[in-house]
Amino acid sequence: MSFFNKLKSRLFKSASKLEEGVDAIVGDANAVPPDAVTPAPAPKPGLLDRLVGRSGGDPAARRALDDTMLEQLEDLLIAADMGVQTAARVTANMAEGRFGKRLSGAEVRALMAQEIARIMEPVARPMPLYPNRPQVVLVVGVNGSGKTTTIGKLASQFRAAGKTVVIAAGDTFRAAAVEQLQVWGERAGVPVLTAPEGSDPASLAFDAMTKAAESGADLLLIDTAGRLQNRADLMEELSKIVRVIRKKDPSAPHNTLLVLDATTGQNALQQVEIFRKLADVTGLVMTKLDGTARGGVLVALADRFGLPIHAIGVGEQIDDLAPFDPEEFALALTGSES
Ligand SMILES: Nc1nc2c(ncn2[C@@H]2O[C@H](COP(=O)(O)OP(=O)(O)O)[C@@H](O)[C@H]2O)c(=O)[nH]1
Ligand SMILES: [Mg+2]
Incomplete structure (x- = not known):
């Protein structure tokens, strides 16, 4: 098994939380049309309920990136212990130049990963070795x-x-x-x-x-x-x-x-x-x-x-x-x- 796969399988709890959470958020779009004139949709379990536990559903779903979705993504990151400020930074960077774009769950996750990696890049450094003995x-x-x-x-x-x-x-x-x-x-x-x-x-x-x-x-x-x-x-x-x-x-x-x-x-x-x-x-x-x-x-x-x-x-x-x-x-x- 490659180290990446090992890491991924080891980090499964964090990973599945974000994976299912993002997919649930993206899938949520179709359920809540913004200017719906049609009758109100049947009551459904709250989004956050669905973030915990079961899969978010349709992997083919797409949703336009808007303020509501960004807020939901921010809440999801906070729930994954990222902290309020960092979660806000990640979602703000994700939104930049992409507002209104229709994204799939996989695309949102890839974008999220990119912004997280950008924050972490500067601190990823192996322990420095010096000539001092010991x-x-x-x-x-x-x-x-x-x-x-x-x-x-x-x-x-x-x-x-x-x-x-x-x-x-x-x-x-x-x-x-x-x-x-x-x-x-x-x-x-x-x-x-x-x-x-x-x-x-x-x-x-x-x-x-x-x-x-x-x-x-x-x-x-x-x-x-x-x-x-x-x-x-x-x-x-x-x-x-x-x-x-x-x-x-x-x-x-x-x-x-x-x-x-x-x-x-x-x-x-x-x-x-x-x-x-x-x-x-x-x-x-x-x-x-x-x-x-x-x-x-x-x-x-x-x-x-x-x-x-x-x-x-x-x-x-x-x-x-x-x-x-x-x-x-x-x-x-x-x-x-x-
Ligand atoms: N699952 C897991 N357990 C760890 C890891 N690192 C340490 N532990 C466990 O955490 C417990 C406390 O570790 P220990 O090294 O004694 O902590 P110390 O009190 O800071 O010296 C032990 O049962 C370790 O086996 C890790 O990366 N993963
Ligand atoms: Mg010890």
């Missing part, structure tokens, strides 16, 4: 967002690309977190430096810097805890890690990756705002895009913050981390054909 990658995000899993996947990819990688298990809060990372290290074939449960993550990070430098490692990936109950504590913990690693290399960390869980929808936007205050976030990884209908939030993130999106998580296996390709993502999200 290049230090600090991974932050709330609990459960997928930090540890993403580190395991990244370690495996970098190793496959010929890099030597060391992982520091900086979430010393729970013993289980360290064990989980050790399992990932084994899978990826990468050493994992650990410290006893409850010990200071900053001193672990310092030791890891020393060991990574001694062994001539290309990359040091540092996992962190993501407890947000107490923001001041988390900020203190992260800034202490940063202070300590800068004693070894003033230019570190070279990347601070914020890992976000797509299933949290609009919450992800707040998390970016919070973590940008806690740390100097340089790029994003969005996980769990498989099996969520909230994939649109990635478009809102790109539009709102302009932070680079390095990769997306589409499953729990080691190779389920994909580079972020805006065009493929937009086509998959809208249920369009590549």
Whole structure:
């Protein structure tokens, strides 16, 4: 299966939501003639009811692009977690020069994909690699967002690309977190430096810097805890890690990756705002895009913050981390054909 098809099948919830939604909106035209002199049509289920669940119907239907249709498309994008501003931008761009044109569902989706890809193009950038040895990658995000899993996947990819990688298990809060990372290290074939449960993550990070430098490692990936109950504590913990690693290399960390869980929808936007205050976030990884209908939030993130999106998580296996390709993502999200 090509990666596009895999992505499309993984993003099926978002894709089917937009696909069925657009088809329902386009099919809606014939049901509501604007200046109908004829008797009112029989009562039918509300449009939004039909957007959820069943297929929108006739794929051959066409509808002239007008204000009503644009509003419906905007609502659909908002329902897919794209956010009000971004949804408005996408539909406004879709309308430009096309007002009054009769479009099929497939054409509307292709147009939508094109405008979504345009928003995402500038932020689609792989994690930059620098000549520093080790290049230090600090991974932050709330609990459960997928930090540890993403580190395991990244370690495996970098190793496959010929890099030597060391992982520091900086979430010393729970013993289980360290064990989980050790399992990932084994899978990826990468050493994992650990410290006893409850010990200071900053001193672990310092030791890891020393060991990574001694062994001539290309990359040091540092996992962190993501407890947000107490923001001041988390900020203190992260800034202490940063202070300590800068004693070894003033230019570190070279990347601070914020890992976000797509299933949290609009919450992800707040998390970016919070973590940008806690740390100097340089790029994003969005996980769990498989099996969520909230994939649109990635478009809102790109539009709102302009932070680079390095990769997306589409499953729990080691190779389920994909580079972020805006065009493929937009086509998959809208249920369009590549
Ligand atoms: N379906 C899916 N699950 C994921 C993905 N990334 C992480 N997970 C799961 O999310 C849960 C939390 O991940 P974990 O890496 O422990 O999060 P952390 O607390 O931020 O370190 C685990 O059950 C992972 O298997 C993804 O891209 N897709
Ligand atoms: Mg973890």
